[in-house]
Amino acid sequence: MNREEVKKLKEISYRMMIDVLQMTTEAGSGHPGGSLSSKDIVAVLFFKVMRHDPKNPSWEERDRLVFSKGHAVPILYAALIEAGYLDRSYIKKLRKLGSPLQGHPEWNPDMMIEATTGSLGNGLAIGNGIAFAGKLKKKDYKVYVLMGDGELQEGTVWEAAMFASHYALDNVIAVVDRNGLQQSGPTEKSMSVEPIADKWRAFGWHVQEVDGHDVEALYSAFRSAQEISDKPKVIIAHTTKGKGSLIGEWVTEFHGKPLSKQELEKLLPELEEKHKEEMKELDVN
Amino acid sequence: MSTREAFGKALVRIGSDPSIVVLDADVSGSTKTSQFRKIYPQRFINFGIAEENLFGTAVGLAYSGLKVYASLYSVFVLKAYDQLRIIAHDNLEVKIFASHSGLTNSSDGWSHQTVEDVAVFRALPNFKVIVPADAVEADTVTEESLKIKGPIYVRLSRSESPIIFEKGLRFELGKGNIMNDGSDVYIIANGNMLSIAIKAVEELKKDGISVGLINMSSVKPIDEELIIKAAKSTGAIVTAEEHSVIGGLGGAVTEVLSKHYPVPVEFVGINDSFGQSASLEELFRFYGLTSENIASSVRKVLKRKK
Ligand SMILES: Cc1ncc(C[n+]2csc(CCOP(=O)(O)OP(=O)(O)O)c2C)c(N)n1
Ligand SMILES: [Mg+2]
Numbered sequence: 001m002n003r004e005e006v007k008k009l010k011e012i013s014y015r016m017m018i019d020v021l022q023m024t025t026e027a028g029s030g031h032p033g034g035s036l037s038s039k040d041i042v043a044v045l046f047f048k049v050m051r052h053d054p055k056n057p058s059w060e061e062r063d064r065l066v067f068s069k070g071h072a073v074p075i076l077y078a079a080l081i082e083a084g085y086l087d088r089s090y091i092k093k094l095r096k097l098g099s100p101l102q103g104h105p106e107w108n109p110d111m112m113i114e115a116t117t118g119s120l121g122n123g124l125a126i127g128n129g130i131a132f133a134g135k136l137k138k139k140d141y142k143v144y145v146l147m148g149d150g151e152l153q154e155g156t157v158w159e160a161a162m163f164a165s166h167y168a169l170d171n172v173i174a175v176v177d178r179n180g181l182q183q184s185g186p187t188e189k190s191m192s193v194e195p196i197a198d199k200w201r202a203f204g205w206h207v208q209e210v211d212g213h214d215v216e217a218l219y220s221a222f223r224s225a226q227e228i229s230d231k232p233k234v235i236i237a238h239t240t241k242g243k244g245s246l247i248g249e250w251v252t253e254f255h256g257k258p259l260s261k262q263e264l265e266k267l268l269p270e271l272e273e274k275h276k277e278e279m280k281e282l283d284v285n
Numbered sequence: 286m287s288t289r290e291a292f293g294k295a296l297v298r299i300g301s302d303p304s305i306v307v308l309d310a311d312v313s314g315s316t317k318t319s320q321f322r323k324i325y326p327q328r329f330i331n332f333g334i335a336e337e338n339l340f341g342t343a344v345g346l347a348y349s350g351l352k353v354y355a356s357l358y359s360v361f362v363l364k365a366y367d368q369l370r371i372i373a374h375d376n377l378e379v380k381i382f383a384s385h386s387g388l389t390n391s392s393d394g395w396s397h398q399t400v401e402d403v404a405v406f407r408a409l410p411n412f413k414v415i416v417p418a419d420a421v422e423a424d425t426v427t428e429e430s431l432k433i434k435g436p437i438y439v440r441l442s443r444s445e446s447p448i449i450f451e452k453g454l455r456f457e458l459g460k461g462n463i464m465n466d467g468s469d470v471y472i473i474a475n476g477n478m479l480s481i482a483i484k485a486v487e488e489l490k491k492d493g494i495s496v497g498l499i500n501m502s503s504v505k506p507i508d509e510e511l512i513i514k515a516a517k518s519t520g521a522i523v524t525a526e527e528h529s530v531i532g533g534l535g536g537a538v539t540e541v542l543s544k545h546y547p548v549p550v551e552f553v554g555i556n557d558s559f560g561q562s563a564s565l566e567e568l569f570r571f572y573g574l575t576s577e578n579i580a581s582s583v584r585k586v587l588k589r590k591k
Contacts, residue, residue, distance in 0.1 A: 097563035118396025153333035191333025
């Protein structure tokens with residue numbers, strides 16, 4: 001990936017973060033922390049890795065992203081806005097009566113929302129179903145499934161993990177957002193999920209670990225995953241919950257509580273300044 | 286105060302009983318069992334996000350003589366249906382206090398709301414089902430729960446509910462409470478619909494309609510005698526619940542009436558649909574859980590009365 005592409009993805013990821021903060025603050029509820037830990041993963045998937053066409057959203061050959069950690073859907077909505085599936089006015093419609101921007105994703109292939117989620121632990125099995133259908137129908141789309149690390153505590157994840165390797169679903173590429181936190185605190189305090197990589201390996205998966213905020217590393221992990229056949233693949237993306245939001249980073253409460261209007265207003269110029277500096281640094285290095 | 290908060294406080298009070306264990310699935314901050322955890326950490330078990338594992342383990346704990354108190358969002362309790370069947374079949378000492386029930390987890394949307402939980406638990410043999418109307422009643426029910434044999438499902442709310450009852454309220458499983466008598470019609474309500482029904486009674490009074498009101502927090506077992514008495518004395522019933530009109534309070538009431546004393550009944554509840562994201566006030570209006578709708582159902586049922 002060249003420098004311009006890295007910069008472009010970083011710009012997108014920054015804009016999506018601002019959108020997430022504005023959406024959730026406007027809604028007065030929602031899950032900013034886990035949305036932001038996934039922002040670079042989603043940016044790389046949507047704007048570099050996945051094949052999809054905003055002019056033809058329900059294109060059968062499109063790659064699918066199953067948002068298993070459904071509570072983080074604001075970052076998906078932000079990507080849909082950024083890609084042109086939704087117009088900007090939707091920023092104000094999160095969680096509003098009758099809005100398509102429900103608190104958790106609802107299946108809407110015309111809008112690249114590939115599955116109804118919100119109850120954790122279901123996305124991988126759903127993704128397997130889409131992947132199995134793809135094999136039957138001889139379509140070569142890939143199915144990306146984004147899961148939380150706390151979500152790995154659900155037994156259904158492992159039933160699905162077993163299924164995917166049994167049927168050699170090499171069109172499944174799962175991503176674990178390893179941000180270390182769940183609703184009540186650190187995962188390792190609630191119910192330890194480590195050693196994550198060994199678990200997936202034992203279930204017959206190809207495993208990679210990357211810095212989930214390094215867009216180049218993410219991209220190359222997705223590329224290598226695409227090359228490997230005969231088994232499902234997982235990328236364990238090490239992230240920071242609330243990434244980039246300064247006051248929300250690594251804060252358990254930021255999981256399910258947006259910033260107040262005042263907090264956000266005060267924060268926005270600081271975020272802007274920090275972002276500019278980071279972009280400048282990219283130019284120097 | 287919300288009913289989940291009242292439960293959290295009362296749980297600490299009854300929690301001195303060393304046979305009580307409290308089970309959580311990463312939501313203790315929301316269900317308020319976090320207060321119990323602080324005081325009795327050794328009898329508090331967090332399963333992480335693993336509801337089926339939680340209720341499976343509950344079976345083993347209950348087999349071993351412990352009294353299990355499990356508190357999660359009602360929708361995630363339902364995730365463990367297979368394990369709940371064992372709890373029901375073996376009539377185990379598992380007390381479920383489900384928070385965020387009905388539409389009260391309003392902005393999270395349908396995936397975090399329940400419109401069918403009362404119907405599910407009514408249909409499970411041995412389970413008792415209780416829907417408290419305010420924090421005082423939730424407190425009393427928590428206290429009483431120790432005396433109730435076998436599994437119970439108590440439906441709690443995320444949202445604040447107005448206080449209806451005075452401290453010292455008594456709760457008896459299988460008994461309804463007459464809030465006020467009436468001679469034209471009876472409303473039978475529970476949970477968050479009770480305070481809304483109280484408003485409807487006031488509005489109808491202005492029009493000269495004498496409306497009785499019953500709080501039916503004990504949905505299973507249900508107070509057959511009181512339901513029959515209300516039907517006999519007025520000849521018309523309206524039920525009101527924050528739940529699907531299928532299989533909940535309305536269903537329970539009409540099962541009794543159709544067998545013993547059929548009278549016209551109108552149902553206020555959610556009309557066979559899921560919830561969605563919005564503010565709680567908007568959702569209650571959208572699904573017709575309002576005093577206006579109760580009042581118009583009263584007028585409708587009065588017309589049907591012979
Ligand atoms: C089955 C289920 N149980 C509980 C919840 C409530 N809940 C929403 S988010 C969350 C924590 C998720 O943690 P994690 O998977 O680590 O997500 P992230 O940190 O990426 O936000 C919980 C318990 C849920 N959505 N689904
Ligand atoms: Mg996490």
